Amino acid sequence: MADKPPVALEDRGAGGDGRRYSPSAARNREPICDVLKAYLAMPARVLEIASGTGEHGAFLVEELPGLDWTYSDIDPPSLASQRAWRGADVTVRLHGPVEIDASSEDWEAAEQAGAWDAIFSANMVHIAPFEAAKGLIAGARRLLKPGGALLMYGPFARDGVIAPSNAAFDASLRSRDARWGVRDLDRDLVPLAQKAGLQLDAVVEMPANNLTVVFRNP
Template sequence: MADKPPVALEDRGEGGDGRRYSPSAERNREAIRDVLRAHLSVPARVLEIASGTGEHGAFLVGEMPGLEWTYSDIDGPSLESQRAWRAASGSSQLLGPMEVNAAKGDWGVAEALAPWDAIFSANMVHIAPFEAAEGLIAGAGRLLRTGGKLVLYGPFGREGIIAPSNAVFDDSLKGRDARWGVRDLDRELLPLAGKAGLVLETVIQMPANNLTVFFRKD
């Protein structure tokens, strides 16, 4: 992500209206909705980093009244799909997309629209160079309001321990790009969070050995 758009790890179907469809987004959207309902106060302005097809935002604004969701990405086809999902939804609560490269020190328009109540990113930090994780967490430190949340969803290791299925996935990722890989929440991400003024609030076990991680800006 530091120097080129990410590569999708799954086949994404396309509709005739420009919307693209992600099998993993369809599988995990209800579980993500449930944890956001439980741990994110609404109304809330949420910036999504690496929004992919755009399905998460379109689904969540329909399920959580008071949620305002802004797409962002650096991948051209993904940005096009997000525009199509916004148009199809007809919701005034679905905004963007903006072009944001998480690895950069300036997120452009997203900086001007700060502070955000939450920043959400699903399945990005492992499918990108580590600079993307560094930039994402630093950006959250800059752009979140006091008490705002950084919410990460995906596979993570904990204290050097990784689930067997995630270890296989990690090997597969590194086989594609040596800079990619499943990140260790405690050893790699928590030190970055501390430097950015974020504290770990809660970690929730999700299906298929994924986690949803909430950091809070103090």
């Protein structure tokens, strides 16, 4: 992404079959599932940007009949884990992974205008340059069906106010890379989305001072 791929901020255990395991994915997958139940009509074809270990997609297709999920990433270990999770899938509704740099203007294999009911991204925009957030929003406007949803999960500030735990996290991120950091939903992302033509649909409170933000393609 730009000139530096995102990195994992936690230890990810590995199974003997190549699947990797994220402690944060294990904690947040059920709340994320609840949001998808509330804001996505099934059947739904979803493209995940920066799929990490691949656990979200694997869990969600088992929990939500009619959900069709495509992995993507640019990080080689993550891509390998996603391939392993897809290989273990019994639903036949996991696809990819495809290599996508979210900051790019061309998502190559995913460039199917109007083909995606939703684009989902968890814990990506704060561990990448802001160009990744810009590209994610532009890609959603370009590729979502009318009425389709862009769902972004992670820590955010709200109009200049940030939870103490997220402020500490933000300082840690910026010490690693000055281009990273917890984004302000109201000051950074909502204006960007509105300029691109997306509409803010919902902001859902999640555990551990996280949010899931839902934008709609009109």
